[in-house]
Amino acid sequence: xxxxxxxxxxxxxxxxxxxxxxxxxxxxxxxxxxxxxxxxxxxxxxxxxxxxxxxxxxxxxxxxxxxxxxxxxxxxxxxxxxxxxxxxxxxxxxxxxxxxxxxxxxxxxxxxxxxxxxxxxxxxxxxxxxxxxxxxxxxxxxxxxxxxxxxxxxxxxxxxxxxxxxxxxxxxxxxxxxxxxxxxxxxxxxxxxxxxxxxxxx
Amino acid sequence: xxxxxxxxxxxxxxxxxxxxxxxxxxxxxxxxxxxxxxxxxxxxxxxxxxxxxxxxxxxxxxxxxxxxxxxxxxxxxxxxxxxxxxxxxxxxxxxxxxxxxxxxxxxxxxxxxxxxxxxxxxxxxxxxxxxxxxxxxxxxxxxxxxxxxxxxxxxxxxxxxxxxxxxxxxxxxxxxxxxxxxxxxxxxxxxxxxxxxxxxxxxxxxxxxxxxxxxxxxxxxxxxxxxxxxxxxxxxxxxxxxxxxxxxxxxxxxxxxxxxxxxxxxxxxxxxxxxxxxxxxxxxxxxxxxxxxxxxxxxxxxxxxxxxxxxxxxxxxxxxxxxxxxxxxxxxxxxxxxxxxxxxxxxxxxxxxxxxxxxxxxxxxxxx
Numbered sequence: 001x002x003x004x005x006x007x008x009x010x011x012x013x014x015x016x017x018x019x020x021x022x023x024x025x026x027x028x029x030x031x032x033x034x035x036x037x038x039x040x041x042x043x044x045x046x047x048x049x050x051x052x053x054x055x056x057x058x059x060x061x062x063x064x065x066x067x068x069x070x071x072x073x074x075x076x077x078x079x080x081x082x083x084x085x086x087x088x089x090x091x092x093x094x095x096x097x098x099x100x101x102x103x104x105x106x107x108x109x110x111x112x113x114x115x116x117x118x119x120x121x122x123x124x125x126x127x128x129x130x131x132x133x134x135x136x137x138x139x140x141x142x143x144x145x146x147x148x149x150x151x152x153x154x155x156x157x158x159x160x161x162x163x164x165x166x167x168x169x170x171x172x173x174x175x176x177x178x179x180x181x182x183x184x185x186x187x188x189x190x191x192x193x194x195x196x197x198x199x200x201x202x
Numbered sequence: 203x204x205x206x207x208x209x210x211x212x213x214x215x216x217x218x219x220x221x222x223x224x225x226x227x228x229x230x231x232x233x234x235x236x237x238x239x240x241x242x243x244x245x246x247x248x249x250x251x252x253x254x255x256x257x258x259x260x261x262x263x264x265x266x267x268x269x270x271x272x273x274x275x276x277x278x279x280x281x282x283x284x285x286x287x288x289x290x291x292x293x294x295x296x297x298x299x300x301x302x303x304x305x306x307x308x309x310x311x312x313x314x315x316x317x318x319x320x321x322x323x324x325x326x327x328x329x330x331x332x333x334x335x336x337x338x339x340x341x342x343x344x345x346x347x348x349x350x351x352x353x354x355x356x357x358x359x360x361x362x363x364x365x366x367x368x369x370x371x372x373x374x375x376x377x378x379x380x381x382x383x384x385x386x387x388x389x390x391x392x393x394x395x396x397x398x399x400x401x402x403x404x405x406x407x408x409x410x411x412x413x414x415x416x417x418x419x420x421x422x423x424x425x426x427x428x429x430x431x432x433x434x435x436x437x438x439x440x441x442x443x444x445x446x447x448x449x450x451x452x453x454x455x456x457x458x459x460x461x462x463x464x465x466x467x468x469x470x471x472x473x474x475x476x477x478x479x480x481x482x483x484x485x486x487x488x489x490x491x492x493x494x495x496x497x498x499x500x501x502x503x504x505x506x507x508x509x510x511x512x513x514x515x516x517x518x519x520x521x522x523x524x525x526x527x528x529x530x531x532x533x534x535x536x537x538x539x540x541x542x543x544x545x546x547x548x549x550x551x552x553x554x555x556x557x558x559x560x561x562x563x564x565x566x567x568x569x570x
Contacts, residue, residue: 016305023290023301055288059349060302062275064255097215098247147241161395163240163436167514167525168532 001042003028003073007085008037008053009066016061024053038082040073050101066092069103113198124196133179144172145184145197153190204266204279204356204389205231206252211261213247213413221247223413225261234383234390236404238397239436244413245393249359252391254278265356278357281350285362288346289334295321296330299348313352320351323385339367340375347382360392364399376403397437401425409433431566434488434559440523443494443533445487446563449480457487457560460529463508467555474570475560486566488559491523494535496543497550505552512547524549 010017013032021030025041032038043049050067057065068088070081084104091107092099143162148169151157159169173184182189206229213222222244229235237245250256252263254275263270270278290298296317303313321327324344334342343363350358363379364372380403383390394400400407401421409416409424409432417429421437428434434442447459455472457465465487467475475481497507510533514525517539524535524543535551543549560569 019305023292051285052288052291055284056290058255058284059282059288060305062255064250094217097217098219098221143240161241163395163397163441165440165532165534171532 001026001044002046003040003042004046005070005073005076005078005081005085006039006041006046006050007068007070007082007089008039008057009035009068009089010037010057010061011063014061017057017063017065020056020060021053024056025049036085047101047103054100064100066099067101068092069101071104109194109198113195116195116199121199124192124199128180128182128193128196129200130179133176136175136179141172141176144169145176148173148184149190149194149197153184153187155185205229206357206389206391207262207264208248208252209262209264211248211251211263212259213244213251213256214259221413222251225415227408227415227418229389229391232387232389234380234392234403234405236392236394236400236407237410238394238400238404238407239410239416240395242412243410245395245408245410246361247413248410249361249391249393252357253280253282253359279355280357280359281353281355283346283350283358283360283363285365288349289342291334294331294333295326295337295345295348298334298345299352302349303352316352316354317348320348323351323382324348340371340378343367343375344378347379351386355388357389357391358386360390362394363392364394365396372399379403398439401437409436411436427568428488428559429568431486431488431561434561434568438490440491440534442488442490442559443531445489445528445531445533446484447487448484449475449482451476451481455481457485457558459487462510463506463528465506465553465555465558466503467558468504471555471558471560471570478569480569484563485569486561486563488561489533489553489557491534491536493557494533494551494553496524496535496537496541497552501552504556505554507550507552509548509550512543512545512549515543515545526551 008021017037018030021037021039025039026043027039027041029040030037046069050069054065054067057063066089068085070084088102088104088107092102147158147162151161155166155169159166177183182193184190184193208225208227211222211225214220225248237248239245247256251258254273258271265278290301293301299317299320300313303316318327321330324347326341326344326348329337329341334345337345364375367375376399392403404421406418407421407424408418411432417424417433424433425437428437431444435444445459447457447465450456450458455467455475459465501507510526510528512524512526516523519539521539522537522541524537526533537543561567562569
């Protein structure tokens with residue numbers, strides 16, 4: 001099991017929240033600060049455990065918490081981990097207020113995309129967001145691309161989640177490749193496309 | 203009595219995002235309602251507003267005769283069941299089911315009675331001393347159901363409870379939940395993205411897209427009479443095929459998809475198109491895969507026949523799915539299991555005019 005640092009946001013320091021956290025996670029440490037519990041817990045699958053914790057707090061405390069996961073403790077200073085969680089909460093409140101659990105790695109790409117030089121950004125945009133692609137890009141295609149990334153480029157899962165046949169998904173991926181030159185089934189292409197995709201929202 | 207009334211319920215988040223727009227519905231006591239739609243359609247947000255976990259931006263929610271917009275979740279007499287089992291890993295099944303009641307300081311003997319009663323209903327009375335780790339997926343979900351049942355709620359709210367189970371178990375648990383509904387005789391509101399689940403479980407289904415109700419109907423009617431392209435494409439597996447064509451009038455009214463694909467219609471449908479001014483206009487044609495078959499010799503003139511190249515042949519056992527392309531659109535047809543057509547062949551397809559669904563191209567609403 002690996003050790004993770006997270007903030008569990010609650011209404012107050014009610015003992016019910018503490019009991020639920022203690023009973024759900026393999027706890028190492030728990031303290032209360034401001035508006036959240038600082039939790040260090042061991043886990044084999046932190047996202048799964050965070051989901052269970054979220055549901056248990058919902059079911060037994062009738063409260064919709066937010067859980068910010070800074071990542072593995074390893075050799076990282078706790079103050080750095082605390083800063084990460086606060087960053088995550090701020091990012092979530094601004095961009096995805098309906099998200100209940102957010103991991104640092106999910107916002108990492110957004111953070112580093114801010115450091116890309118203008119000339120590189122312009123190159124990406126010219127290559128990918130050409131006129132033909134912008135014409136092709138309707139709500140269905142946007143949903144397809146978002147879902148592909150959310151489902152780790154897994155074609156079967158993606159087609160299931162957005163209710164299209166696998167062959168239809170393949171057809172769309174082929175069209176994207178024909179127009180932009182980027183094959184979303186290839187990791188090296190997908191990562192560049194993802195950066196452009198993130199940048200297009202800015 | 204646990205009837206619910208949702209009047210123009212709206213949810214707008216702080217950043218302006220409208221998750222649910224004008225949701226209005228009456229739910230009768232003891233109904234099994236399924237909210238279904240793709241990710242992000244607002245179904246879980248609606249469920250959460252019913253539970254009191256999301257503030258209602260505008261509109262009114264009644265449970266029974268009580269306006270509950272500002273009533274705290276714990277006072278609404280509801281219980282929730284989730285996708286991720288919501289179990290305490292270190293506790294026994296008994297303690298898992300009892301924990302919520304202990305937090306509410308319910309007396310011990312009353313807790314014992316409730317837990318054992320729920321365990322009996324769910325047929326997990328032999329598992330009360332076990333921990334979640336040793337239970338199967340189906341058993342864990344029963345324990346999660348048990349945590350909800352012990353609360354004796356007026357309304358059960360279920361948020362994709364079967365999504366984490368494998369396909370075979372999902373089918374089995376669907377039946378279990380349907381049986382549970384009959385046994386408990388309580389209102390169930392169930393959220394799923396799986397249209398098959400919605401069709402098999404709900405007494406009525408609510409199909410949602412982008413925060414808007416598309417159709418509220420009995421499952422079979424939503425399948426037979428979808429109100430728009432979205433519902434038509436969402437309900438039914440494999441998905442309905444969609445083509446575009448022009449309504450043309452010569453001796454009679456037909457729909458021209460291409461030079462090779464011209465679809466005829468029964469007279470009453472021709473009249474509808476004519477009377478509503480669709481002659482000369484483009485329309486969207488929907489055809490369920492089960493209504494595109496391998497053309498027989500001498501099929502009668504209620505069928506349209508066309509040829510196209512077989513691109514994919516999927517043997518399903520009881521039938522064969524044939525994939526072809528018409529006007530850059532991929533089409534799926536259901537042929538008999540023993541069809542002799544193969545990849546690369548030019549096959550003959552037939553479609554009965556009365557089985558066509560026609561939609562207005564601009565509004566995407568059903569014409570018929």
